[in-house]
Amino acid sequence: MVQTMYTLCMRRPLICANWKMHLPPAGWDAKDSPYRPEAGIDVVVFPPHGYIKHCIDAKLTVGGQCARPETAGAFTGDMSMAMLKELGCTYVLCGHSERRKYHSETDDFAAEQVIAALEAGLHPIVCVGEQKKDRDIGKAEHIVEQQLSLLKNYHQSITIAYEPIWAIGTGLNALPDDAQEVHAFMRRLLLEDIRTSVRIIYGGSVTGMNAKDFLSHPDIDGLLVGSCSLEPKHFHEIINAANTLS
Numbered sequence: 001m002v003q004t005m006y007t008l009c010m011r012r013p014l015i016c017a018n019w020k021m022h023l024p025p026a027g028w029d030a031k032d033s034p035y036r037p038e039a040g041i042d043v044v045v046f047p048p049h050g051y052i053k054h055c056i057d058a059k060l061t062v063g064g065q066c067a068r069p070e071t072a073g074a075f076t077g078d079m080s081m082a083m084l085k086e087l088g089c090t091y092v093l094c095g096h097s098e099r100r101k102y103h104s105e106t107d108d109f110a111a112e113q114v115i116a117a118l119e120a121g122l123h124p125i126v127c128v129g130e131q132k133k134d135r136d137i138g139k140a141e142h143i144v145e146q147q148l149s150l151l152k153n154y155h156q157s158i159t160i161a162y163e164p165i166w167a168i169g170t171g172l173n174a175l176p177d178d179a180q181e182v183h184a185f186m187r188r189l190l191l192e193d194i195r196t197s198v199r200i201i202y203g204g205s206v207t208g209m210n211a212k213d214f215l216s217h218p219d220i221d222g223l224l225v226g227s228c229s230l231e232p233k234h235f236h237e238i239i240n241a242a243n244t245l246s
């Protein structure tokens with residue numbers, strides 16, 4: 001019954017390519033590149049900051065991998081949300097686990113980023129997810145609940161990305177059934193009037209082989225892809241999987 005309701009609400013699939021600190025892959029701007037917008041799904045590329053302008057000029061839909069919440073200031077090496085917007089970005093990642101790990105970003109900081117992103121007119125994709133040790137003691141849901149609770153006034157304006165930390169860059173993806181369970185749990189945390197409209201996407205060792213399995217689950221509305229997004233052939237397979245199911 002619940003499943004039918006979610007299926008009927010038709011959240012548009014969102015497939016994201018997070019290139020992290022890598023050069024854009026060969027052929028990224030070709031006419032038939034898999035990074036281009038598609039009719040039935042949203043395809044968004046997150047290049048390193050220095051390549052954002054190239055991607056915008058090539059007419060891709062682009063997001064920033066990060067930005068600070070302040071509007072200006074002495075923050076060497078950083079950009080503001082408004083600067084991303086000015087470049088032509090539509091989306092921004094907030095709270096990615098690599099930012100948390102290498103730049104000590106916190107849940108509070110991610111919440112500030114979300115507010116700043118919305119003020120700048122960007123759509124925030126907020127990354128949440130547990131460590132292996134938390135999953136092992138059954139605390140995955142507790143962790144994501146905590147991470148989302150700071151954002152409860154903004155749930156209607158964000159996309160949630162469930163990225164279990166142990167699955168990122170390890171080749172050990174979450175089992176799609178397990179990811180579905182966490183997604184359904186997070187969806188139940190949303191207020192009823194927005195429950196069927198907020199997109200919740202999965203990230204962590206997504207490949208052309210497992211993409212379809214993830215996307216076939218009712219609460220998995222898209223994918224945030226790292227390593228495989230750097231391989232146009234594999235990313236194409238992921239886009240094809242999304243197209244088949246959309």
Ligand code: 13P
Pocket residue numbers: 018096163167168169170171203204205206224225226227228
């Ligand atoms: P991988 O696909 O390499 O596991 O990276 C996932 C990720 O961090 C996307 O943001």
